[in-house]
Amino acid sequence: MAVSRRIIIDTDPGHDDAFALLLAWAAPEELEILGITTVAGNVPLDKTTYNALRLRDLAGAASPIYRGCSRPMVNDLVTAEYVHGESGLDGPNLPSPRRGVEAMHAIDFLVETLQSAADPVTVCLLGPMTNLAMALNKEPDIAAKIDQCVIMGGSFAAGGNVTPTAEFNVFVDPHAAHVVLTSGVPLVMMPLDVTHQAQALPHRVAPLHMLRTPVGVAVTEMLRFVERYDVAHKGFAGFPLHDPTVIAYLLEPGLFELRPGYVSVMLDAGPGHGMTVGRWEIDEGLPANGRVAFGLSADPYFELIAERLATF
Ligand code: RIB
Ligand code: CA
Secondary structure (H helix, E strand, O other): OOOOEEEEEEEOOOHHHHHHHHHHHOOOOOEEEEEEEEOOOOOOHHHHHHHHHHHHHHHOOOOOEEEOOOOOOOOOOOOOHHHHOOOOOOOOOOOOOOOOOOOOOHHHHHHHHHHHOOOOEEEEEOOOOHHHHHHHHHOHHHHHHEEEEEEEOOOOOOOOOOOOOOOHHHHHOHHHHHHHHOOOOOEEEEOHHHHOOOEOOHHHHHHHHOOOOHHHHHHHHHHHHHHHHHHHHHOOOOOEOOOHHHHHHHHOHHHEEEEEEEEEEOOOOHHHOOOEEEEOOOEOOEOOOEEEEEEEOHHHHHHHHHHHHOOO
16 A cells, blocks of 8 residues: 555646646545645636646546636736646547536635644645745745655756746746745655656557546647647747656656755846746755756656556
8 A cells, every 4th residue: 555645736727737636636646635836827817726626537536626827926827828828728529527626725724734633744836836835935934844845847958948057937926936946845856857757658658548538538639739839939849848857856856866955046137037946956055945856767757647647
């Protein structure tokens, strides 16, 4: 019996968020999902929330979903319809959700769930970190109840994907990223340096395309839509499955090579705004605030995704 880990997933679906959510819902033995919190990011909050609700039905899941922040802490919202389409999940024709969100706001869900947790909780951050940052500002003591934040975000040698220096999740809300990075919560980061190794190449996604299930058909249609931007504009051979790296790390950490470091984010830095900076020479004067993934066993990563999504 695998050890069950209690997690909260904060997300802005988003095609790669969809894969991450499905992977998490396909791991009930290993992951106890306390709740899903939605945030504005890839598309505005109404749409990321609507997509999370539709994906829950697709997975036949029951996780409670809490609507979060509709804009970053300081900056104006920047969205990514150019990648994910107007709906944020263009491609599959998923039906309208059968059930709605919980009444509680995501910030209050994070605070109340973490404060009352008997054991520490893992928080998975798949979008701009606004919800958790606001919860930490409201009740800083919740930091002690988070055993780790596993974050898809940031970039180091890989450069940016929304500006030449900044990765989208951090760029959209760099102030929230600063709050999380300086919270004292142990961090595991999945930057573009590792997620760009996770491109959905034909041989990697062939098993998914062979699934004749509603999930298999939906994810095939998601990939067919979302890869067009990165292939056409980034020269990639397939869409990088950024967000599922967070869940895959919880299921099979051996897929990743991590390096300890001190990661910070540049604020109000003009062209460097939202850029993440890592210091790897750690000493007692500057202890690490996290571990950053720079290596990935990519084919086994996709094998894990295909194996788990075949269970729906
Ligand atoms: O930079 C990639 C990240 O931004 C992913 O989480 C994607 O879903 C978008 O939110
Ligand atoms: Ca995301």
